[in-house]
Structure formats: structure tokens, C-alpha cells
Amino acid sequence: MAGLKDNLLELIRRTSAEMPDDVNRVLVEALKAEEKRTTAEFALKTIHANIALAAKKSQPICQDTGSILFHVHGPVGSDQLVFEEAAREAVAEATKKGFLRQNSVDSLTGKNSGTNLGPGTPTFHFTQVRGATGMNVRLILKGGGCENVGAQYSLPDSRIGADRDLKGCRRAILDAVLQAQGKGCGPGVLGVCIGGDRATSYAFSKEQLLRSLDDRNPNAELDALEQEIVATANQLGIGPMGFGGKTTLLGCKIGVVNRLPASYFVSISYMCWAFRRRGVVLSADGGKIERWLY
């Protein structure tokens, strides 16, 4: 238990302070592509300096350490309650140490719990994997600025001329990019879900953010759409922070789940450039770190 808690604390620290390599690589390309001596270049240079400084000081990349989303793939029969207890303890300790901001607020009274613990925070998504020997724990810290520009479309949507087909999905996704402008701390990454009900659709769109930026969608049609959305978004001139410029999106990941005949949702979760996503493979009891992901 103490071993699990300490390992989760280290996962939180790394997620808050150290950017994953797949995102860093795309940000390096973005800086190269931007025109020199522009506010867009200033923004990207600041972003790079910030990433280096956060890692060096072991302090949060962004002060909004966001929603704390744990995704756990574990062996059949692993005790989820034990995991949750250890994770809550790790979250409270990480908050005390300043790896996380005090980010859990009572929605009615406005009172901040001060520990990041409370009804609904943090959140856990457990999946049992038959034959697994260890626990695969992935963590996303998703800030409020980017969460607020997420959008859900119910097709058909005559406002944007979107029908119930992939073309309509494309229109919905690009409209979300237009509406977000720089408010979600662009250049960002989109996690998209086509289908589902309102809740599962958003949840599944966030799961897309667990994918590495350099992976390819196994579905050829969705893969083409992912590439095309990024290329098109980067012709809009929104740019880093919405200052204008060449890089508006760093990536787009699209998943699909079944829907009801009556429903056709396209849900878009926007992740800011400060894409805090880390993962670790732990031994079945959580006491030992086998290896780091991403």
C-alpha cells in the first residue's frame, strides 16, 4: 500500500512537471514552422522555455493542474478500492507538495477542499485485463481552460450544415476548432468521439487523448480524417494562443462507438499544449515500478 501510494505520487509529479516526449517532438516542429519575430514565435519559444524550466524545477508546467483522470488497466480480481485509497492519499500529498493546485471546489458553497479530494474528484476509470500480470496506470491532468472549450454536437446540425456522415463530423470538429480559437491554450490536441450517448461520448473522446501523438488510427477512414483535420485547422491562421500563426492543432485522435438510431453525437475534448499525460506499469500489488509509458 505505501509502495503503491509512493509510486502514484511519483506518477503525479512527473505528469505535472514533465511533458511526454511525443508531445515535445510535435512542439519542436511547430516552433520550426512558425515565422520568425512574430507573436506566434514568441508564444512557442515561451512554451519551450516553460517546459524546460518545469522539468528542471520539478514544478507544475501549468498552474491549473486540472481534472485528475486516472485510467487503470489491471489484472482480473485486483482490488479497485485499495487502488483508490492509495491514489487519494497520493493526490492529497501531491497537493501539499505543490505538484497539484488546490482544485476541488464545492459546486454549491464555493468552498475549496484544499486537498483535491471531494465528490467526483479525482476520477477513476478501471478496466480489467484477462491475463495481465501488472497494473497499467495512466494519468491525464486536464486544465479547466481547455475543458471549457470542449464541445458536443448532435447531428444533423443545420447551424453548421452538418449531416449524419463523416463530412458532417468534419464540419462539427472544425467548428469546434474555430470556436475554441486560442482560449484552450493552443496549439492543442483534439480527442474526438463519434457516437455514444452524451456521457459515454465525452468519456470516450477523452480516452483518445491516451493515444500517443505519433500513432495511426487502424481505421483507414478515420486515419485520413485525423490527418486532414490537423492540416485544415493549421490553415485557419488561429495560431499559438490565438495570436495568429501556422500551428493551431498539434494532433487529432478520433474514436468511434455505436450509437442509438435516434442519436448521432460528435464530442470533442480539447487538450491544451501543456498535454500532461504520463503512464507507468506497476507490479500487480503496485509496489514496484516495472517501466514508464510514453
Place this chain on the structure above:
Amino acid sequence: MELTTPISEDVIRSLHVGDLVEVTGIVHTGRDAVHKFLHDGGSLPVDMRGGVLYHCGPVMVKEDGQWVCKAAGPTTSAREEPYQAEVIQKLGLRAVIGKGGMGDKTLAGCKEFGCVYLHAVGGAAQVLAECIKKVRGACMLEEFGSPEAVWELEVEEFPCVVTMDSHGGSLHKEVFARSKEALAKLL
């Protein structure tokens, strides 16, 4: 360009959209809770005339009895749009720092009262925290909690871009219009 607090109206009126500035002096943080509080008739025990309000909920930790800022990037400003112009007037602000830009009401307030909107780089919490040389104190800490409290900060060369000026100029309006037009052609 250097901006040193307190800032005069003349200096603010000389700024235009696209200018890079560095703020040195005193900056106060204030975000959702305090804007609503001021709108509802509340008042703060600090004088911010000629000053700068920063939309920021920092990570603060007390070390040896002294508050230390661990991370302090801007938060999304759009949420304060209903209140900002009124708050600029009430507090006598010369600049508001945030991210994402604000709307027409704030733009009109900037023009009327001589204020600018300065865009800091969102997410750059460490680079910006380095510019904070001292945390002088806080008010409303108990009432609003740490992220929403009004923190008084001494800053040096805090980098921002003027994205809304006191002449009615807004980079956000320009970029939105241009990108909307571009998208229409690509659909």
C-alpha cells in the same frame, strides 16, 4: 516596452495591438470569485488604482512562514467578460493580464477608462512564476480559497502581448474574423 506600475493613462494610450510589453511592479491576481464579489457590491482592502489585475489562480505553498509561488500562468479571461469593464472602472485599473482575450464590453471599457488587455502565454506557469520576485500577501484567502484569492505580487519583466488596446483594437476579433473566412473556403 517596459510598463512600470502605477501606469499612467498616457502610457496606456500609447500602446497598440501587437506590442510586446514587460510589466514591472505590483500586480494583483483576481479571477472568477472576486469579479462576482465586486459586481455584487463588495470592496477590497487594497488600492489598485493605476495597477494591473492578473487573471490567475497560482499554486502557492507556505515555506518557513512565507508564501512561495510555485506556478502562476494566466487563466481564461472570457469568464470575466460580464464584469470586467465595471471592475476596470471601479478599481481604476490600467491593465488586465489574462489569456484567450475578452469581448466587446471589455473592449469598450478599455477605450472609455484607458486600459489595455495584456495576453500572457497560457500554460507558461514556470516562466511567469520566475518573474514573480515576491509574494507580498493575500486578501480573501479564507473566503475564496487559494486559487481565487487576491494575491499581491512583485513582478519583474513579466512578458505579455497587447491583444486589446484602448483605441478599440482587438487581435481576437481580427483573428476570429480571418479564421472564420478561411474555414468557409475550406469546407
